[in-house]
Structures are given as structure tokens and as C-alpha cells.
Amino acid sequence: MKITYSEKTNKFIFSCDYSESKLVSAMPERRFRGASNTWAAPALKRNLRYMETFINSPQMFDPQALRVFTEKLRELNAPDPAEGFPTDFRFKNPPMMHQTEAFEKFYPLNNAAILFEQGLGKTYTAINLCAAWHQSGQIDAAVVVCPSSIKLVWELEIDKHCPMQTSRHVLQSGQYKKADAFIQEKDGFQWLIVGIEALSQGKAHEYMKHFFVGRNVAMIIDESSRIKNRTTIRTEHCFDAGEMAKKRMILSGTSITQGIEDWYAQYKFLDPNILGFNSFYPFRDHFCVTMSMEVAANRFQTKIVGYKNQEELLDLVSPYTLRVEKADALDLPEKVYMNRYVTMNKEQKKAYQLMKDEFVSMARGQEYEVTTVLEQMMRLQQITGGFHPYDNSTTVEPVPIGKKNAKVEETIELLGEIDGKVIVWCQFNAEVQALRNALRENGITFVEFSGRCDDTEKAFAVDRFQNHDDVKVMVASRAAAYGLTLTAASYAIYFSQGYSYEMYAQSQDRIHRIGQENHCTYIHLLCQGTVDEKIMAALATKQSTAEGVYGGLKDHGNDEVMKESGADILELIK
Numbered sequence: 001m002k003i004t005y006s007e008k009t010n011k012f013i014f015s016c017d018y019s020e021s022k023l024v025s026a027m028p029e030r031r032f033r034g035a036s037n038t039w040a041a042p043a044l045k046r047n048l049r050y051m052e053t054f055i056n057s058p059q060m061f062d063p064q065a066l067r068v069f070t071e072k073l074r075e076l077n078a079p080d081p082a083e084g085f086p087t088d089f090r091f092k093n094p095p096m097m098h099q100t101e102a103f104e105k106f107y108p109l110n111n112a113a114i115l116f117e118q119g120l121g122k123t124y125t126a127i128n129l130c131a132a133w134h135q136s137g138q139i140d141a142a143v144v145v146c147p148s149s150i151k152l153v154w155e156l157e158i159d160k161h162c163p164m165q166t167s168r169h170v171l172q173s174g175q176y177k178k179a180d181a182f183i184q185e186k187d188g189f190q191w192l193i194v195g196i197e198a199l200s201q202g203k204a205h206e207y208m209k210h211f212f213v214g215r216n217v218a219m220i221i222d223e224s225s226r227i228k229n230r231t232t233i234r235t236e237h238c239f240d241a242g243e244m245a246k247k248r249m250i251l252s253g254t255s256i257t258q259g260i261e262d263w264y265a266q267y268k269f270l271d272p273n274i275l276g277f278n279s280f281y282p283f284r285d286h287f288c289v290t291m292s293m294e295v296a297a298n299r300f301q302t303k304i305v306g307y308k309n310q311e312e313l314l315d316l317v318s319p320y321t322l323r324v325e326k327a328d329a330l331d332l333p334e335k336v337y338m339n340r341y342v343t344m345n346k347e348q349k350k351a352y353q354l355m356k357d358e359f360v361s362m363a364r365g366q367e368y369e370v371t372t373v374l375e376q377m378m379r380l381q382q383i384t385g386g387f388h389p390y391d392n393s394t395t396v397e398p399v400p401i402g403k404k405n406a407k408v409e410e411t412i413e414l415l416g417e418i419d420g421k422v423i424v425w426c427q428f429n430a431e432v433q434a435l436r437n438a439l440r441e442n443g444i445t446f447v448e449f450s451g452r453c454d455d456t457e458k459a460f461a462v463d464r465f466q467n468h469d470d471v472k473v474m475v476a477s478r479a480a481a482y483g484l485t486l487t488a489a490s491y492a493i494y495f496s497q498g499y500s501y502e503m504y505a506q507s508q509d510r511i512h513r514i515g516q517e518n519h520c521t522y523i524h525l526l527c528q529g530t531v532d533e534k535i536m537a538a539l540a541t542k543q544s545t546a547e548g549v550y551g552g553l554k555d556h557g558n559d560e561v562m563k564e565s566g567a568d569i570l571e572l573i574k
Contacts, residue, residue, distance in 0.1 A: 001055070005043070005065035012051070012065060014039040023054060029282045046276030048072055083108045089132050092163040098329045099125045102322050107132060110247050111270040113224075113321040115550070118253040118506060119513020120329055123157045123222070123483075126249055130218050131162050134189050139246055141190040141215045143208060145238060146222035148195030150483030152455055154222070158191055166191055171204055179207050186214065196226050199234035205241070212244040221269065223482055224250035225257055225502050230265040230280055242269050253509065256546040257502040260287060260307055267317060274320055275313075287313050310549070323550050326512070333490075335512060336521045339536075340414070341528050342406040344384065351401055352383045352530065377499065377531055378427075384527040385496050387430045398430035407431075407495055407525045408438050414493060414523060415444060415473065421465065421489040423474045425507055426450075427496040435475050435495070446473035449480040462486070478503055486510040490518035495525055497535050501542035 001016040001024075014024045015038050024030060027050050030041040041047045052073060058066060085107040095103065098116070102125045106112040112129070116122045133139045144154050151170050158168055168191035169182040182192070192211050198204035211217070219242055221227060227235040242248050248270050256262045264283050267274045277283040284290065289306035326332050344352065359376045379389035386405035387398045411424060426432050432450050439446045447461040458479070465474045466488045474486065481503050489511050497504065512520045526532040 001060045003055070003061045003065045003069075005062075005068045006040075007064075009040070010043050011040045012043060012047075012069070014041070026054075027051075028286075029277055029279070042272070042278040043068065043072060044276050044278060045076060045273040048076060086132055086136060089128075089135060090163055091128060092161055093124070095124070095128070096121065096329065098322075098324045099128075101324075103129060103132065105322055106249075109320065111274065111320045112247075112249045113255070113267070113270060113317065114249065114251050115255050115321060115323040116251075116253060116329075117325045118509030119332075119485075120253075120324055120326060121514070122251040122253070123154065124161050126220050126222075126251055127158055127161045128163070129249070130220075130247075131164055131189070133218060133247060134164070139216045139218045140186075141192070141211070142218045142220060143211060143241070143245070144191065144193045144220045144222060145196050145199070145208075146193065146220075147226065147482045148197050149458070149479045149481075150222070151193050151195055152459055153483045154191075154193050162189075164189060168193065171195070171198065171207060173198060173202060173204070176203060176207060183207070183211050190215075196221075196223075196234055196238075199237040200232070205237040208237075208241055209244065212241065216246045217244070218247035218249065219245035220249045220251065221266075222251045223254075223506075224252045224266045224269070225255055225262060227265050227269060228255075228257070228262040230268070235265055235269075238269055254502040254505045254546070256549055257500065257505075257542060259304060259545055260310070260313060260549055261304060263313075263317070267320075270320060275316055325550070330514065332512060332514075332516060333519045335508070336519055338521065338523045339526055340410060340523055341526055342410045344406060344527050344530075345402040345404060347402040348383055348386065348406075348527075351388065352380060355379060355383065355389070374499070377535075380531040381496055381535075382428060382430070384530050384532050385428060385431050386434065387428070390430070398428075398433075400434070405434055406527075408434050410525055411435065411493060411495060412438055412442055412444075415442075418491050420491060420518075421472055421474075422491040422493060423476050423480075423486060423489050423511065424493045424495055425476055425497075427478070427498050429477075431495050432475055432477060439473060439475070444472055445470050446475055447471055448475045449484075450475070450477035451479045453479070465489070476507075478507075480510065481506040484510050485513060485515065487513060487515040490516065491521050491523070493523045493525065497524065497532070497539070499535055499538060501539050501546065504539055505543070 001014060001020045004013045005011070006013060016024060021039065024039045024041070027041050028046045029044070030039050032039055048069070051069065061069060085103045099121055102114060106129055114122050114125055116125070130139065130142045146154055155168060155170060158166060166189045167185070167187070169179060170193045171179055182190070192208065194204055194208055221238060227238050229235060250266050250270060255266055261284060264275065264280050272278055275283060277286070284304070287307060287309050288304045289308055290302050291305050292300045293303045355376070382389045383401065386401055386407060388401055390398045415422060424435060426435065429450070429452070432448065436446070436448065447464050449458055449461045453461065461474065462484060464471050465486065474480070474489070478498070492508065492511060508522060524536060526536065
């Protein structure tokens with residue numbers, strides 16, 4: 001056997017005969033290259049351990065391969081001694097106990113997964129960790145990739161918590177001259193804040209990479225579940241930029257929204273060595289239970305129906321991960337959940353039944369895409385919300401179904417019953433508009449935080465809602481789900497609800513966080529026997545799966561966790 005090393009791909013290349021190939025083919029992640037009749041395996045921890053045990057004769061390696069193999073093994077077997085968090089670091093605002101734990105755990109590392117529940121100070125922790133790294137000369141800049149809706153929040157939090165002089169720049173589309181000037185500056189402790197949506201297109205990725213040149217940078221992805229889809233352009237751009245970073249950090253209270261498959265891309269960004277897989281499918285085969293399911297006539301799809309080797313996975317991620325829940329860190333008031341059922345009018349019932357029957361008939365025995373099902377679910381939701389189905393981004397005015405909107409009327413009635421401030425969450429623009437009109441008609445003072453508002457309007461809405469007693473209601477869309485503190489309210493009404501568990505959990509914790517003194521009550525407006533109830537059931541299943549894994553981070557236990565349901569998504573409509 002002859003072993004060489006490719007620096008370009010970071011892979012060991014194996015030239016061997018048939019008997020030796022059996023040994024190589026047993027490696028956790030390898031590929032046969034038919035054109036050259038060789039095997040290739042990435043230089044990841046999992047493969048290095050295998051080679052150390054089974055393929056370790058020095059005469060097998062050429063000089064470069066032996067040097068790389070020896071160096072990487074030395075790093076694994078004799079890591080640099082841990083360096084404690086600096087005792088002379090001066091916090092601008094004192095940390096809580098769980099934040100101090102994070103500083104001690106992550107300061108010696110280059111990779112950190114801060115998986116605090118919403119409201120426990122992930123941003124504060126990341127800012128001060130970066131400040132400590134800067135103080136010790138390990139980094140001279142930080143890049144924050146976050147949802148665009150909280151770019152302003154990051155600016156304010158840096159000003160509030162960073163104990164040293166900094167300069168910062170928020171990368172804005174079409175304003176790249178300002179970015180050029182900031183990138184050229186290279187003075188002091190610099191922060192570049194980038195909206196993750198901008199990484200899907202345009203020049204944002206290019207400018208972000210330019211910022212890394214000539215700097216030691218800590219790269220932070222806030223709400224890291226946004227990169228769970230490994231195939232998107234923005235995820236690939238995060239991988240690409242992350243390779244240039246000296247330190248990498250992910251922040252999320254909802255890193256798992258479907259199952260442990262969500263972790264693959266997030267931990268790959270931190271370091272592929274953590275999980276030990278360079279591609280998704282070997283990871284899936286090792287940690288997930290799959291089965292082939294018929295999604296249409298003669299059309300099959302591999303679906304994840306459960307999980308295995310969970311203890312091994314938790315062992316791999318635990319050294320780089322800290323999960324803290326509110327129950328562990330704070331004495332916060334409890335959450336209370338309520339359902340309020342509303343009755344659709346005759347026109348709604350007729351429209352709903354016609355659309356449901358039409359799609360079920362179409363899907364039966366035919367090929368269909370998941371996106372088609374989700375679109376249909378969205379249209380059914382629009383009907384339960386009181387509108388004929390429409391494209392949420394269209395300029396065409398949505399058409400109400402009937403003269404009265406039962407959910408709008410129920411919302412106004414609830415507002416009359418509630419003593420205090422309320423957030424009303426909506427999925428669709430038409431719902432926001434209908435509520436605006438109803439609130440004005442009833443003389444109820446409100447603010448709006450939605451995708452149609454610019455950054456200035458959003459900041460104004462938050463300030464008014466939090467600090468002015470005359471504002472009773474915030475009408476909010478998904479744009480408000482991340483990063484905001486809205487503890488002036490202790491009630492949230494869900495006019496409509498999406499299928500995303502991440503969005504649901506995030507929206508809940510806008511009010512259930514540090515500073516909240518009252519019980520938090522969440523009221524769901526549901527049309528009985530419709531997709532509204534199906535979505536709530538699906539969210540409960542996703543929550544159960546996520547809680548099982550997070551619980552395992554604190555107490556490694558069951559080796560296998562099965563999903564509660566392997567049912568096809570079509571069941572959401574039937």
C-alpha cells in the first residue's frame with residue numbers, strides 16, 4: 001500500500017491491491033476513484049483514528065503524507081494545554097453564572113456552540129468572549145452573520161456590552177463604498193455585521209471574505225439554524241468564509257427544529273473534525289434511521305424516521321457545546337398555553353373543502369413535490385385566516401371571504417379581555433392589514449413590526465411598544481421573531497401559525513426572557529378540523545424531538561430516539 005496526501009483536498013490517497021483495499025474500504029468515510037484506481041479519505045479525526053489503529057506502518061507513507069499524518073495525530077493526542085479565561089478581564093456589565101461557565105469552557109477553544117435558550121444572553125456571551133480573545137491578541141476583528149432583522153440589535157448590544165473601544169460596520173446592499181473604507185481601515189477592534197439573507201446573492205459574500213484578509217477574525221453565526229440546509233448558497237458561503245476564520249462560533253436556542261440532521265451543517269461550519277464526516281450522507285447513515293417511502297406511484301424517497309448512536313453524537317459535540325435552559329439559569333414565570341376556536345363562515349367552509357378535496361385528489365396516485373404540498377397548506381391557512389388564497393408577495397389586493405373575519409373579531413374580543421400589552425403574530429400580509437384596520441376602527445393604539453417596515457420603523461416600533469404605556473398591541477410578522485426583547489407584553493396571540501418549530505419557539509421567547517415578571521400566556525386561534533390543528537400537532541412532535549436531544553446533552557442516556565411520526569407531509573392536509 002502506498003499513501004500520499006493531497007493538500008488541495010486535505011485527503012489521504014491510497015494506492016493498494018485488492019486484499020489491502022478491504023482494509024481501506026472499511027474506513028468511516030472514503031471514496032473509490034475509478035479513474036486512478038485509488039481510494040481517497042478526508043484527513044478528519046474519525047479517519048485519523050482509524051488509520052492510527054489499522055494502517056500505521058511508516059513505510060506505507062510518502063514523506064509528505066507521513067509528516068501530515070504525524071502532525072495531525074500529535075494534535076489529536078496531545079492538544080495544547082487549556083488556558084483559563086483571563087482574570088484581568090473587566091466586564092462592562094457583570095455576567096450571570098451560566099455565562100461565566102461559557103467563558104471558562106470556550107476561551108481556550110477555537111470552536112464554540114452556544115446553545116442557550118432564547119433570552120439567556122447568547123449575544124452578551126459572544127461579545128465578551130470575542131473581547132477577551134482580542135485582549136489576549138488572539139483576534140483583531142469579528143464578523144457577525146445574523147438575520148437582517150436583528151442587525152441593529154447587534155450594533156446596540158456591542159455598544160452596551162463590549163468593554164473596549166470598537167468600530168463597527170453593518171454591510172448594506174448597494175452601500176459598498178462605505179464597506180470598502182471600513183475594510184481598508186484595519187484599526188482597533190473591528191466588527192462587521194452581515195445579514196445572512198444577503199449571502200444568497202450579490203456582493204456581500206465577496207466583501208465579507210475581503211474583510212478576513214490580513215486579519216485574525218472570529219466568525220459568529222447567530223441563529224445558526226439558518227444554515228441547517230447544507231445545499232443553500234448562503235450555507236456554502238458561510239462554509240467558505242469560515243475556513244478563513246481563526247475562531248468560529250454558532251449561537252442558537254433552536255439549533256434542532258426537525259431532528260439531529262439539522263446539526264450536520266452547523267457543526268461542519270465550526271469544524272468538520274467535530275463530527276468526523278465531510279459529507280452529509282455518511283453522517284445520516286451513521287446517526288439516522290431511514291426507510292424508503294413511496295411518496296407517489298412508483299416514486300420512492302428515503303426519509304429519516306428515527307435516530308441511533310445518539311450517545312456517540314453527544315460525546316462528539318459536547319466538548320464544543322454548552323446548552324443552558326431557562327429552568328437551569330433563571331427563575332422565570334411559567335408559560336401558559338390556550339386554544340381559542342373560531343368558526344369559519346359558510347363561504348370559508350366551502351372554499352376550504354373545495355381546495356382540500358382538489359389537492360388530495362390530485363396528489364393521490366401522482367407525483368408531487370414537497371413544495372407543492374407546503375404551498376397548498378399555505379393556501380388552506382389563508383382560507384382559515386379569512387382570505388381567498390393568494391401569493392403573499394403579490395401586489396394584488398387579497399380578497400376577503402365573506403363580510404366578517406372570525407379570527408379578526410376574536411382577536412378584538414381577546415384584546416378587550418386582556419389587561420396589558422399583547423403581541424399578535426401573523427403569517428400573511430393580508431392578516432396584518434386586516435388587523436391594522438380593525439384596531440384603528442376600535443380605537444386601539446398599536447405598532448407594526450413586519451417585513452414591510454424598514455429598519456428605522458422597526459426600531460421605532462420596538463421602542464414605542466416597550467416604553468410607552470399608550471401602545472397596547474404590536475402586530476408582528478416573522479420579521480420580529482428573532483433577537484428582540486418585548487417583555488413589556490406577557491400575552492401573545494397567534495392569529496396564524498407556520499410549520500416552522502424554530503419560528504414558533506423564537507416568537508414565544510420574545511416575551512419569555514430576562515426582565516419578564518408575569519406569567520406568559522400564548523393563545524392560538526384555531527379553526528377546528530382544519531390545517532390549523534394539524535400544524536399545532538406537528539409542532540408538538542418537533543418540540544418533543546428537539547427536547548429529547550437537548551436533554552441528552554446534559555444527561556447522556558438513550559441510544560436511540562424514534563420520531564413520533566413518520567407520516568407523509570400530505571397528512572397535514574388530509
